[in-house]
Structures are given as C-alpha cells and as structure tokens.
Amino acid sequence: MRKSFAVLTTLAVASLGALVPATSAQAADCSDAMAGALSGYMYAYDSTNCNGHLGHASGNDSNWGDSALSFQGGDTNKASSILNNGNNSEVAFYNGTGGSGGHICLSRSEGWASNLSDDSFTTGVSANNTISSHAWSAASSCSRWAV
Template sequence: MRKLSAALTVLGMAALGTVVPVSAAHAAETCSDNYSAATAGYMYAYDYVDCVGQLGKVSGNDSDWGVDSNKASSILNKGNFQEVQFFNGTGTGWTGGHTCLSRNEGYASDLTDNYFTSGYSANNSISSHRWVNASTCDRWAT
C-alpha cells in the first residue's frame, strides 16, 4: 500500500508539472506575439487587455458585432492596405463616435486609455468596424 501511495504521489506531481508550464506560457501571451502569428488581411478583437481571449477575426466590414458588442479590451490590425475604424454604434450609416487603428501601429493592447471621437471610452464599447483610408480617421487608438 505504501508503494502505491508513493507512486500516486509521483504521478500527481508529474501531472502538475505538465500543467504549470502550459499556464505560464499562456500568461506570457502578448499582443506582439499575437500580431506575429496573425493572418494578414484581418483585424482581431480580444476580450481582455494584452490581446488575450480572442473574440474573433474579420477580413471585411462588420456593422454589428452581435454577441461580441461592447466586449473588446484590445484590438489588432494586420490589414494589408487600410486602417480599421471602430464604432461604438451599429449599422451601415457608420455614425457616432469612432477610433481608428493603423496598420503601422498594429495593435492597441489596452483600450482603457482610448476614447471615441464622441468622448466615450473605447474599452468594452466597440460594436462595429470598417476598413478605411487614413484620411477618414479623426482619432487613433494606441
């Protein structure tokens, strides 16, 4: 019985050892890592800061994020030719406040310090986006 208990203890410790590195690797994930791995031509939205908890990725315009509305705390632009303009409203009229993310900037890792042109916080407030030329943007996410 003593040998069985010792064997179970060793197996339990070994199993725990495989879990800890995986968790540590996930915790080290950053927007920079995700940008490097992102598919060209797409924008990404994340539930948490530092590009953790991917909500989705899209290559075209999306006038209504549906269940993902008002959830993004970080965003990433791996677009080929244009910037991404994010709105705190829905619909193809593209009205209301906006903020943009340039291809050169690449990502905004923490939207808590970013605001729409309407003055509202961009954190957990994005409901739609479209691809635009830089001249269309009045405010930029950083």
C-alpha cells in the first residue's frame, strides 16, 4: 500500500510540473524588459535578451568607465544587449569614449538588440562587450544599425 501511494504521489507531482510552466524562465528576447522600461530612456544589459541590467539613461554618457553619469566604471565594455525606449531620437553606441571609434545605432522602432554578438560597429569591431559611450542621435547621423 505504501509503495502504491508513493508511486501515485510521484506521478501527481511530475504531471503538475508538466502543466505549470517554470516561473523563472526568461523571455527569449527583450519584450519583458521593454514592457517595464521607462519612457525616454535607453538601457544596456550585461547578458543577452536584456538580462543583467547595467544601467539606463535619459541623456548622453560619453564615458561609461568614469562613474560620472548614468553608467558606472564597471559598465564599460560589458553590454551584450541594448534597448531604446526613447521618445524622439535614436541611440548611437560607440566603441570609444567621447563618441570616438566606430558606432552602431539602435532605432526607436526596432526597440532592442537582444544579442550584440550579431552586430558590429562601423569599424568592423564586434559590438558585443565593447560599448564605451552613447549619445542620442538623429537617424541621419547613423550609418550602421543594430539588429
């Protein structure tokens, strides 16, 4: 009798797990992050799919490594995904500080780039883990777009 009860209990628990999805599962893109993003801000994340929030900003930050503005010293060269919930502009991300080096832009209509391994700056350098600054920009100033 005890063995039958144990088997039935095990089967019941296993079937419950199959019916209820895991709550800790992450979305396969940045849609959840976009839904919670403040209007007028851009965001950067340490991991793909907008996981591991590095920082967010409504203004420009010409040096993610100096700890002076929105992004702090450890944030430079760490972004693996980015999000644009801006109101009026695109965001240009730069390989160097002060808007130097190559750039890649993220449009408001695109919203996010969930894996920067798929993107490169205008210089050909991978955009993954190499962003050092950003600035809000007009679309006409952008020659390379994140996907």
